[in-house]
Amino acid sequence: xxxxxxxxxxxxxxxxxxxxxxxxxxxxxxxxxxxxxxxxxxxxxxxxxxxxxxxxxxxxxxxxxxxxxxxxxxxxxxxxxxxxxxxxxxxxxxxxxxxxxxxxxxxxxxxxxxxxxxxxxxxxxxxxxxxxxxxxxxxxxxxxxxxxxxxx
Amino acid sequence: xxxxxxxxxxxxxxxxxxxxxxxxxxxxxxxxxxxxxxxxxxxxxxxxxxxxxxxxxxxxxxxxxxxxxxxxxxxxxxxxxxxxxxxxxxxxxxxxxxxxxxxxxxxxxxxxxxxxxxxxxxxxxxxxxxxxxxxxxxxxxxxxxxxxxxxxxxxxxxxxxxxxxxxxxxxxxxxxxxxxxxxxxxxxxxxxxxxxxxxxxxxxxxxxxxxxxxxxxxxxxxxxx
Numbered sequence: 001x002x003x004x005x006x007x008x009x010x011x012x013x014x015x016x017x018x019x020x021x022x023x024x025x026x027x028x029x030x031x032x033x034x035x036x037x038x039x040x041x042x043x044x045x046x047x048x049x050x051x052x053x054x055x056x057x058x059x060x061x062x063x064x065x066x067x068x069x070x071x072x073x074x075x076x077x078x079x080x081x082x083x084x085x086x087x088x089x090x091x092x093x094x095x096x097x098x099x100x101x102x103x104x105x106x107x108x109x110x111x112x113x114x115x116x117x118x119x120x121x122x123x124x125x126x127x128x129x130x131x132x133x134x135x136x137x138x139x140x141x142x143x144x145x146x147x148x149x150x151x152x
Numbered sequence: 153x154x155x156x157x158x159x160x161x162x163x164x165x166x167x168x169x170x171x172x173x174x175x176x177x178x179x180x181x182x183x184x185x186x187x188x189x190x191x192x193x194x195x196x197x198x199x200x201x202x203x204x205x206x207x208x209x210x211x212x213x214x215x216x217x218x219x220x221x222x223x224x225x226x227x228x229x230x231x232x233x234x235x236x237x238x239x240x241x242x243x244x245x246x247x248x249x250x251x252x253x254x255x256x257x258x259x260x261x262x263x264x265x266x267x268x269x270x271x272x273x274x275x276x277x278x279x280x281x282x283x284x285x286x287x288x289x290x291x292x293x294x295x296x297x298x299x300x301x302x303x304x305x306x307x308x309x310x311x312x313x314x315x316x317x318x319x320x321x322x323x324x325x326x327x328x329x330x331x332x333x334x335x336x337x338x339x340x341x342x343x344x345x346x347x348x349x350x351x352x353x354x355x356x357x358x359x360x361x362x363x364x365x366x367x368x369x370x371x372x373x374x375x376x377x
Binding site for chain 1: 283293294299369
């Protein structure tokens with residue numbers, strides 16, 4: 001734990017321990033650890049001289065922040081209007097089956113997290129799935145199974 | 153202090169520079185309804201009841217009077233049809249969270265309960281007066297908001313359990329005098345409700361070592377297990 005708090009310290013120092021950079025600091029910490037643990041938040045509050053209620057206010061307001069551990073691989077399925085019309089619900093079913101996860105769930109071994117999102121800006125590819133930043137247009141069950149195999 | 157001239161509802165008014173429209177209007181005895189405003193606290197702009205129309209002709213716009221600072225020659229209208237329409241909608245929405253909004257306000261703006269809105273009688277209108285009092289006046293930061301949208305609510309924070317509360321307000325939770333709906337009760341002051349005990353209305357949920365913030369978020373539907 002002390003090792004990871006050293007990482008948190010590095011991120012905070014990078015922004016000069018400036019309370020105004022709170023959101024950017026939290027984003028960087030989340031990028032590093034994939035989620036925001038209570039210890040990390042307490043430490044950040046301490047370093048920035050902010051009360052915990054403000055940190056919880058911010059972290060529960062923005063959907064991007066996660067207070068629960070996230071998987072090593074982020075799987076997103078778009079359920080925005082364009083993707084919905086082009087069959088996002090069927091894709092979501094296939095993905096959920098392939099990864100053995102329901103939406104907003106993280107696998108027990110913290111390998112995958114499945115999320116639904118509301119538009120990725122590439123509607124022409126819809127329905128679209130993103131795994132670790134790699135976009136896939138309407139993958140078949142076999143293609144999904146391949147991805148599951150490939151991921152460490 | 154330098155003075156500026158502004159016009160509110162067609163009446164010329166002299167006010168001090170740096171005042172907000174609301175302060176200038178109140179000084180001149182002009183009524184603007186508010187719920188989340190309090191002289192001792194910083195303006196927050198949450199309830200939106202204090203909206204007014206500024207400018208003239210095509211350049212008219214709507215601003216929150218509790219936050220907008222006056223400048224020389226400003227023209228303000230506080231009771232136009234458009235603004236009262238806004239107030240009516242806001243009050244109609246609030247009626248489904250709090251059943252005893254001052255009747256004078258409801259009558260004045262013709263707010264009626266609307267069947268499109270579902271009842272969610274939390275008795276908390278999220279005006280933030282208690283939270284801001286706790287932060288600005290007491291410097292305690294024991295109360296705070298979590299979540300957003302329909303699940304947003306006031307909580308008492310971890311590591312800052314009710315006992316911590318008592319170290320800042322030794323006799324009673326002073327914030328309860330600021331609550332317009334009276335939902336913050338001192339019933340749990342100095343202790344905390346046992347697990348699973350029904351909470352009256354929207355009494356702030358107490359979080360400390362053994363009630364985890366994640367459990368609260370789960371209960372209000374912010375995260376799933």
